[in-house]
Amino acid sequence: MAYKTVERPVLTTAEKLYLPAVMKGLGLTLKYFLKRKKFTRQYPEEPTVVPEGYRGLPSLVKDDEGRVKCVACSMCEWVCPPEAIRVIPGELPGDDPVEKGPKEFELDTLRCIFCGLCEEACPEEAIFLSETFEYCGRSREEMIFGKEKLLEIGGVRAEGVKKWKKEADAGFSRKGPRR
Amino acid sequence: MTFWTDVFWPAIKILIILNAVLILVALLVWAERRISAFIQDRLGPNRVGPAGLLQSFADLLKFIFKEDVTPGHVNKPYFVLAPALAVMPAMIALAVVPFASTLIIADVDIGILFVFAISSLGVYGITIGGWASNNKYSLLGGIRSSAQMISYEICLGLAVIGVFMLSRTLRLQTVVEMQGDGIWLFGNHYGGFAKILDWNVFKQPLGFLIFMIAGFAETNRLPFDLPEAEQELVAGYHTEYSSMKFALFFLGEYAAMFVMSAVAVTLFLGGWTLFGLEELGWFVQLLIFLGKVLALLFFFIWVRWTLPRFRYDQLMRLGWQVFLPLGLLNIVLTGVLKLIFKV
Ligand code: SF4
Ligand code: SF4
Numbered sequence: 001m002a003y004k005t006v007e008r009p010v011l012t013t014a015e016k017l018y019l020p021a022v023m024k025g026l027g028l029t030l031k032y033f034l035k036r037k038k039f040t041r042q043y044p045e046e047p048t049v050v051p052e053g054y055r056g057l058p059s060l061v062k063d064d065e066g067r068v069k070c071v072a073c074s075m076c077e078w079v080c081p082p083e084a085i086r087v088i089p090g091e092l093p094g095d096d097p098v099e100k101g102p103k104e105f106e107l108d109t110l111r112c113i114f115c116g117l118c119e120e121a122c123p124e125e126a127i128f129l130s131e132t133f134e135y136c137g138r139s140r141e142e143m144i145f146g147k148e149k150l151l152e153i154g155g156v157r158a159e160g161v162k163k164w165k166k167e168a169d170a171g172f173s174r175k176g177p178r179r
Numbered sequence: 180m181t182f183w184t185d186v187f188w189p190a191i192k193i194l195i196i197l198n199a200v201l202i203l204v205a206l207l208v209w210a211e212r213r214i215s216a217f218i219q220d221r222l223g224p225n226r227v228g229p230a231g232l233l234q235s236f237a238d239l240l241k242f243i244f245k246e247d248v249t250p251g252h253v254n255k256p257y258f259v260l261a262p263a264l265a266v267m268p269a270m271i272a273l274a275v276v277p278f279a280s281t282l283i284i285a286d287v288d289i290g291i292l293f294v295f296a297i298s299s300l301g302v303y304g305i306t307i308g309g310w311a312s313n314n315k316y317s318l319l320g321g322i323r324s325s326a327q328m329i330s331y332e333i334c335l336g337l338a339v340i341g342v343f344m345l346s347r348t349l350r351l352q353t354v355v356e357m358q359g360d361g362i363w364l365f366g367n368h369y370g371g372f373a374k375i376l377d378w379n380v381f382k383q384p385l386g387f388l389i390f391m392i393a394g395f396a397e398t399n400r401l402p403f404d405l406p407e408a409e410q411e412l413v414a415g416y417h418t419e420y421s422s423m424k425f426a427l428f429f430l431g432e433y434a435a436m437f438v439m440s441a442v443a444v445t446l447f448l449g450g451w452t453l454f455g456l457e458e459l460g461w462f463v464q465l466l467i468f469l470g471k472v473l474a475l476l477f478f479f480i481w482v483r484w485t486l487p488r489f490r491y492d493q494l495m496r497l498g499w500q501v502f503l504p505l506g507l508l509n510i511v512l513t514g515v516l517k518l519i520f521k522v
Contacts, residue, residue: 025485028485029481029484033481037220038222
């Protein structure tokens with residue numbers, strides 16, 4: 001047999017009248033209408049809590065001595081899928097173990113897709129995806145964030161790689177596995 | 180015929196009533212959005228003005244400043260005419276609604292006939308709008324609307340006949356007055372709180388039920404909002420409309436809802452009477468009337484956010500095979516009871 005007979009439920013008179021079901025539905029919606037707890041978050045007043053591991057705007061960080069961690073190796077620039085990053089390296093003065101740093105570091109926030117690859121690729125733990133998601137500008141140029149702005153968003157991260165220390169002081173070898 | 184009684188006072192009354200109703204309609208849109216939000220565990224518009232009360236006025240400004248697009252393929256004269264036709268009937272029907280014992284624009288003897296005659300014109304706005312848009316969704320919406328409104332108009336008419344068999348007049352003011360003078364039971368007269376039992380909703384429960392359901396269909400509200408069924412017809416008859424023309428359709432729909440509630444309150448819920456409070460003057464009567472209308476409007480909105488839409492064949496079957504016979508039955512029943520109780 002090519003077809004199947006579907007059993008239709010037999011409705012009682014009350015069900016056919018439809019009105020009891022309507023009353024029940026109205027009661028339910030009234031219950032929700034009177035309920036005090038609502039799910040709306042009053043956004044600008046009530047800050048949005050982002051979950052742990054949230055991937056917001058990429059930002060540069062400084063170490064606890066206030067020095068820019070980035071060494072302008074351009075790994076992030078190379079790995080970035082939409083090519084949102086542009087690093088212009090520059091020489092650092094003095095006889096520190098670190099000789100190179102970013103002269104300019106541009107992040108085109110309109111191109112960035114928040115993939116987090118820059119954070120993964122960075123050998124110096126200098127770039128992190130922050131929890132910032134509120135930023136704006138009136139033109140495309142304004143949406144390209146420079147070094148200063150990115151450092152401001154990133155803040156300080158004391159832990160992790162400390163490239164200013166000599167390898168012996170830092171207690172790890174550059175040649176071996178890092179952690 | 181004098182200037183004062185025939186021109187000046189009616190003009191003042193028109194001004195009061197029209198403005199009051201327009202403002203109420205604006206607040207009604209806000210209420211609809213707030214209530215729907217609350218039912219869905221949201222907050223709804225609460226930013227513009229206290230508790231978002233001015234939201235509708237902000238929307239109105241937005242509507243005025245939006246570009247008024249007239250698509251190239253429409254029938255222009257009718258396209259422009261339709262929104263006006265959708266608003267006018269509801270506004271005109273307000274003329275015979277008794278807001279208070281003295282606050283009525285035209286106290287005509289044919290009261291309810293006038294309301295039905297005018298409000299049934301509302302279907303023209305929708306149908307012409309749908310047809311002139313030259314778009315299949317709009318046309319389908321317009322056709323559905325005309326079929327639906329014609330079917331349910333009959334039920335609406337049948338439902339109120341019972342009321343007029345009791346009141347023996349079509350004049351709405353008399354219908355209200357008759358509901359407010361207490362009830363006679365076994366030879367005793369009961370006033371005070373028992374006066375509420377004199378309302379037609381208790382004498383004509385079946386009539387009230389049919390009237391309300393037909394009223395939902397007449398005003399194209401859920402569960403009978405087939406003319407604009409979003410999932411099937413984009414937006415129905417006003418798909419091609421934008422800017423203020425769209426706003427006029429919107430206004431017409433809500434004004435029609437207001438008129439429907441006002442008529443229901445007048446015919447079945449005692450109009451401007453409530454426990455004898457109406458003796459305090461016309462302003463109290465107006466407040467009582469508006470309070471009842473708002474309660475009914477809340478019911479309209481509440482139902483909209485509770486019930487899903489009917490299928491088209493279900494709608495037609497309900498109209499012709501259920502409510503039409505029920506309406507006739509109600510008339511026969513009323514006649515028989517009238518004979519038995521000799522009222
Ligand atoms: S942020 Fe990291 S990966 Fe990018 S240039 Fe600086 S050190 Fe290299
Ligand atoms: S998060 Fe991805 S897209 Fe954004 S800058 Fe880093 S690598 Fe480029």
